[in-house]
Amino acid sequence: MTPNMIQHTLNEAFxxxxxxxxxxxxxxxxxxxxxxxxxKLPLARHRMVYAALGDLMDEAIHxxxxxxxxxxxHNNT
Amino acid sequence: MTTINDTIQSYxxxxxxVLFMKGTADFPQCGFSAxxxxxxxxxxxxxxxxxxxxxxxxxxxxxxxxxxxxxPQLYIKGEFIxxxxxxxxLFQKGELQTLSSL
Numbered sequence: 001m002t003p004n005m006i007q008h009t010l011n012e013a014f015x016x017x018x019x020x021x022x023x024x025x026x027x028x029x030x031x032x033x034x035x036x037x038x039x040k041l042p043l044a045r046h047r048m049v050y051a052a053l054g055d056l057m058d059e060a061i062h063x064x065x066x067x068x069x070x071x072x073x074h075n076n077t
Numbered sequence: 078m079t080t081i082n083d084t085i086q087s088y089x090x091x092x093x094x095v096l097f098m099k100g101t102a103d104f105p106q107c108g109f110s111a112x113x114x115x116x117x118x119x120x121x122x123x124x125x126x127x128x129x130x131x132x133x134x135x136x137x138x139x140x141x142x143x144x145x146x147x148x149p150q151l152y153i154k155g156e157f158i159x160x161x162x163x164x165x166x167l168f169q170k171g172e173l174q175t176l177s178s179l
Contacts, residue, residue: 042159042162042163042166042167043157043158043159043163046145046159046160046162046163047144047145050145050146050147057146057147058146063107063109063147064147065109065161065162066162067162
């Protein structure tokens with residue numbers, strides 16, 4: 001598993017998003033900026049990301065830290 | 078017959094703040110679990126911790142129960158709060174302290 005593979009999978013689910021993924025092959029850090037997160041609480045945003053990754057979360061990804069922003073939130077931080 | 082879901086529900090009902098984690102509160106065996114323990118300690122809240130590494134049934138069961146693929150998982154007053162990222166975010170906003178005040 002590479003950060004690029006995760007980024008590719010996330011890109012398919014969030015085509016509008018700006019996505020960066022870092023990681024060491026087991027632990028990953030993803031930042032996703034997408035207006036699909038508008039009006040959604042952090043819990044719901046994380047569930048959307050986990051749903052997009054599907055089976056990858058079972059074994060291939062040991063740990064994933066997620067930062068999920070809308071465009072306007074990101075511009076304000 | 079008691080199912081793993083019944084067992085998990087009984088854990089969640091047994092205390093206001095319940096953490097499912099890798100390792101124990103004294104010896105976390107994962108950086109994310111350790112971070113949640115540290116935050117809860119900083120909030121000064123008592124919590125029950127369950128070590129999923131001691132039971133594969135619990136480790137798989139809690140993922141299905143919460144519909145959440147990663148551990149740690151925090152419950153407050155019976156409600157699923159989230160994993161390490163969300164707990165950290167709530168703590169930084171000061172909201173975790175409000176949620177866990179009894």
